[in-house]
Amino acid sequence: MHDFEYLRPETIEEAMRIYKNGGKEARLLAGGTELVNEMRFGKSRPEQVIDLKHIREMDFMELREDGLRLGALYRVRDAECSEPLRMSRFNVLSHAAGTLGSPQVRNKATIVGNVCRASPSADLIPPLIALGARAKIKGDGVEKVAAVQEMMLGPGKTILEPGEIVTELEIPNLPDYTGCSYCKLSPRKSLDLAVVGVAVMLQTDSNMSRCIDARIVLGAVGPTAIRARKAESLLRGRGLNEDMIEEAARTAVDESKPLDDVRGSAWYRKKMVEVAVRRTIANSLEQVRIGRR
Amino acid sequence: MIDEDKTEITEEDEGDLTGALAHKIHTVLGKRIPAVDGAEKVTGTAIYTVDMTLPNMLHGKILRSPHSHARIIRIDTKRAENLPGVKAIVTGKDTLGKKNGIWRRYAELCDEEILCRDKVRYVGDPVAAVAAINEDCAEEALALIDVTYEVLPGVHDPMDAMRKGAPQVHNHAERNVNINRHIEWGDVDNAFARCDHIREDSFFCSSQHHACMETHATIASFGYDRKLTVWTSCQSQYYVQILLAGMLGLREGDVRVIRPPTGGGFGGKLSLDSTQFCSSLLSMKLCRPVKIVMTREEDFIATKRRTPMHYRLKLGALKDGTLLAKEVKVVTEGGAYTGMGATALYLTGFFSSFPYKYPNYRYDGFRVYTNTEGTSAMRGFGAPQAMFCGESQIDMMAEDLGIDPITIRRRNSMTPNYTVPGQAIIRSCGLPECIDAIEKYIKKRGPLPSNHGIGVAAYGFMSGGIFNWIDTPYAFAAAIVKINVDGKVDLFTGAVDTGQGANTTLVMICAEELGIHVDDVRLHVGDTSVCPVDLGNWGSRTTLMNGNAVKMAAADAKRQLLAYASAQLKPNIVYDLDIKDHRVHLVSRPERGISYFEVVKDAIRGNEGQVIIGRGHYTPHRKGMISPAYSFGVQAVEVKVDTDTGKVELVHVATAHESGTVVNPIGLEGQLEGAFHMAAGYALMEELKMKDGKILNPNFRDYKLFLAPDMPESEVLEVDTYEPEGPFGAKEAGEGLTNPTAGAIANAVYNAVGVRIKDLPVSPEKVLRALEEKCLQEEKPDDLYVATS
Known part of the structure; x- marks a missing residue:
């Protein structure tokens, strides 16, 4: 591992200032579950590492009337274990968080880190896209909001510029x-x-017979998480039955773009898209049912 | 062995293995004794080679070939030498140019250079090594070594390698055949003609990585006294000592090998590795200690691995399920070098006849060089492959004949005192009882839910390989027992515990024989200058061979003690003495006795103050070619198959393993669970994926091992046996347990969803494809390939 400068800001303002000076040679450290490995195996050689873990104003989770806010330091394990979150309508995040890595990794990794890393197989990105999550981004004189879905440009690539921090x-x-x-x-x-x-988000009518709205997000079968828009529109406004779900699942397969790699062939991954979409729609309906009670 | 003195048993056996009678007649054996080195391991205070630092120590790194096959035109080390912090660089020119191999008597099987001089033969072959002030500096220096290669066409598949005109991996091997083996008895061709039914099937057994927690690591320190000391993570300090001495041009006595606590071996640390050679070469150049630790990636690509095998089996039976003849043809992917691979080739042929009585049997095996990482020993050593194929096929045969899988196995099962013609004599054999136990277990499980299936596989294994590869003139195992004045005992043995529990086993055997407690014994292992020579940890040999040596040494020491005790107790000469639980007593009159501690004091005083020393040794004589004893068992695995994803979930496993007298029930359970984990990974998940000879997944992210949540509940079924050749009747419980699992799982998948996977691993993708094909087939008439005579 190469030598680097380690910096530990305590406010967002301070972090932004340091990051602006460091530019491309600086990297942000939150959980470190990605960056430390990249540095250890020589894939990243930053001059500066800016540790965000001491910026207390970014360490929060807030459930409100109008939605949910997650600070950049909110850990994956926090999401997995938080009773209020698990009991909320956003419990898909708790479930998805529980599937990421190991308990040790989850104790360190942050949800925002999982988003910013933009791995094609990231576990939190599909549910966040399905939930319509937006990121607050702060940089030098910049303050903007972007949908998580719009942030993703490719494997490891997002719209974030050096100097910008998702808060x-x-x-x-x-x-x-x-x-x-x-x-x-x-x-x-x-x-x-x-x-x-x-990940699937499904809104139905009050007796669960018709689909009002649907979002279907496919992870690990393309350079970024993919919205299966044709499958979604197939469901929208239609009656929900097994044939319909089956057809949506098959349509989603055509929208996926998996590659052959050491983790599975494209053939197998396409097959699994169908299975996973079918199962996820069924699980989402179950969630609606639970919510109705 | 079994004396009349049973009154001293106070502790009830709390173990699950109540079938083992050991605890009823012994005071130490059969008890659940925690590992003697367990506390320091679990608290992180055990110092492994990777943890060690010596004063003035340098760090080494090894430059490896990026090509699977290339000629080395030139190596220029100038730029690297000029890097500040670099202390020395060695290349092939700094070696004696000898080739390493374990078969010292067969030059053509010694085929591996310390550092390649003319040619590299796989991605990972070492070409240079650097010693520097720290690892980063050494790593940086590697990038500055300029090697000019002439890339040659490589051959990465054994079938391709045997073709005429294929690239030659080694010049001496015609058609790249490294070695071939033939085993035959009976009249196979005639027997097939008499069979009612014959099946022919092909199988493929994939490779597997040893995945030790501690990667290969060595510190070598060559001093101005011209003597070399090596600390290394290995499976035999003796092999390292003599092979290192030979390759470096030193006398064996000038090489001292110390093996600190060792983080796993599984066969992977049996061959010598580049950390041992390169750190020694560098240290000899500098007279400073040099440490080399393999990265996880190096451990994957540049050591050895389980031998992939292409299997063709022909099996003939009578209508009633009696197996008359078997013909086995195997081609193994040897990789670039021999390693211990020739033994895997032999053993897979021998164990393909296990555990059944084939009156007629023929095996032909070819080990073929390829431009891939060498293949060698790994837990089971050829037998897991043999038993995956054999146990799959016997289930298919049973189905063809309309016989159930238990019955066909029972009909052909080996039994005590059976002779494998020209090969081996089986003494103890509890296989029929194991079959009964598993049959009961299956009945107990009752009817299964849909997509669940139970598969069984029977197996056997050697208990102490009789392979004198190294041509040693020493005993195979030896031990020294020293009794000190306070009654504490020092036990010296060359036995190697890489985590399998040998240390505890040997301490227990010593304590049992001497009639003392486990904590009276201090164990000294892992140092060639202190411990007697021992061949190391392989071939499931430690319990039987070292156990016998330790028992003999303890008995020798005890005999000396009892001479003094006899003088004190003055019994009638027809009475004899023994020691139990710190009491020296008349065997027939236990109430007449004296304290062990008093006897020790008197004995040492009476011996002019000299401590009591007992010596023991074991070498198998007239025990056949393979092993003095064999263990047997049957395993049943219940799986659940997800027919949407093809994923196989492990639901439950039961194993009836007979290992003679159970020395330590916890040790046996640990070995069983560890073996199942390894073998289930082999069956379902672990796979070294390669492209043009390059391993694509050399890390634990993409080379998948099962984790604790994936493991099913495991049950041990009790079967009692007594092995006359083993210490207190004990035999192996280490490697044999790895053998049945792949076959049992493949059979379970078939029983669950009706698809037969014949190449490992049984991946979700293969199962799903097979399920789809089956769907299509079911619309057509059954056209299964069955050859009938």
Whole structure:
């Protein structure tokens, strides 16, 4: 590992100032579960490492009438274990958080870090996109909001410029009769990467017979998480039955763009998109049912 | 062995292995004794090679070939030498140019250079090594070494390698055949003609990485006294000592090998590795200690691995399920060098006849050089491959004949005192009882939910390999027991515990024989200058071979003690004495006795103040070619198959393993669970993915091992046996347990969803493809390939 300068700001303002000076040669450290490995294996050689962990104003989770706010330091394990979050309409985040890495990794990793890393197989990105999450971004004289979905440009690539920091995520409240779930297919029960990860948000009418709105997000089967828009529009406004779900799942397969790699063939991944979409829609409906009670 | 003195048993056996009678007649054996080195391991205070630092120590790194096959035109080290912090660089020119191999008597099997001089033969072959003030500096220097290669066409598959005109990996090997093996008895061709039914099937057994927690690591320190001391993570300090001496041009006595606590071996640390050679070469140049620790990636790409095998099996049976003949043809992917691979080739052929009585049997195996990482020993040593294929096929045969899998195994099972013609004599054998136990277990599990299935596989293994690769003139195992004045005992043995529990086993055997307690014994292992020579940890040999040596040494010391005790107790000469639980007593009159501690004091006083020393040794004589004893068992695995994803979930496993007298039930359970984890990974998940000879997943992210949540509940079924050749009747419980699992799982998958996977691993993708094919097939008439005579 190469030598680097380690900096520990205590406010967002201070972090922005340091990051602006460091520019491209600086990297942000939150949980460190990605950056430390990159540096150890020589994939990153930053001159400066800016440790955000001591910026207390970014360490929060807030459930409000109008939605959910997650600070940049909110850890994956926090999301997994938080009772209020688990009991909320956003419990898909708790579930997805529980599928990421190992307990040790989850204790360190942050949700915002998982987003900013922009790995094609990231576990939190599909559910955040399905929930319509937006990121608050602060930089030198810049303050903007971007949908998580719009942030993703490619594997490891986001719209973030050097000097810009995601300070929090905000998720709008969900309408009634909405269910959201995440299904991860991987060889092992824990500490594994998704072969396919699918998140679905489903809004139905009050007796759960018709679909009002749907978002289907496919992870690990393209350079970034993919919205299966054709499958979504197929469901929207239609009656919900097994054939319909089956057809949506098959449509989603055509929208996925998996590659052959050491973790699975494209053939297998396409097959798994169908299975995962089918199962996730069913689970989302179950969520609606639970919410109705 | 079994004396009449049973009154002293106070502790009830709290173990699960109540079938082992050991605890009823012994005071130490059969008890659940925690590992003697367990506390320091779990508290992190055990110092492994990777943890060690010596004063003035440098750090080394090894430059490895990026090509699977290339000629080395030139190596220029100037730029690297000029890097501040670099102290020395060695290349092939700094070696004696000898080739390493374990078969010292067969030059053509010694085929691996310390550092390649003319040619590299796999991605990872070492070409240079650097010693520098720290690892980063050494790493940086590697990038500054300029190697000019002439890239040659490589051959990465054994079938391709045997073709005419294929690239030659080694000049001496025609068609790249490294070695071949033939085993035959009976009249195979005639027997097939008499069979009612014959099956022919092909299988593929994939590779597997040892995945030790401690990667290969060595510190070498060559001093101005011209003597070399090496601390290394290995499976035999003796092999390292003599092979290192030979390759470096030193006398064996000038090389001292110390093996600190060792973080796993599984066969992977049996061959010598580049950390041992390169750190020694560098230290000899500098007279400073040099430490080399392999990265996880190096551990994956540049050591050895389980041998991939292409299997073709022909099996003939009578209508009633009697197996008349078996013909086995195997081609193994040897990789670039021999390693211990020739033994895997032999053993897979021998164990393909296990655990059944084949009157007629023929095996032909070819080990073929390829431009891939060498393949060698790994837990089971050829037997897991043999038993995956054999146990899959016997289930298919049973189905063809309309016989159930238990019955066909029982009909052909090996039994005590069976002779494998020309090969081996089986003494103890509890296989029929194991089959009964598993049959009961399956009945107990009752009817299964849909997509669940139970598969069984029977197996056997050697208990102490009789392979004198190294051509040693020493005993295979030896021990020294020293009794000190306070009654404490020092036990010296060359036995190697890489985590399997050998230390505890040997301490227990010593304590049992001497009639003392486990904590009276201090164990001294892992130092060639202190411990007697021992061949190391392989071939499931430690319990039987070292156990016998330790028992003999303890008995020798005890005999000396009892001479003094006899003088004190003055019994009638027809009575004899023994020691139990710190009491020296008349065997037939236990109430007449004296304290062990008093006897020790008197004995040492009476011996002119000299401590009591007992010596023991063991070498198998007239025990066949393979092993003095064999263990047997049957495993049943219940799986659940997700027919959408093809994923196989492990639900429950039961194993009836007979290992003679159980020395330590916790040790046996630990070995069983560890073996199942390793073998289930081999069956379902672990796979070294390669492209043009390059391993694509050399890390634990993409080379997947099962984790604790994936493991099923495990049950041990009790089967009692007594092995006359083993210490107190004990035999192996280490490698054999790795053998049945892949076959049992493949059979379970078939029983669950009706698809037969014949190449490992049984991945979700293969299962799903097979399920789809089956769907298509079910619309067509059954056209299964069955050859009938």
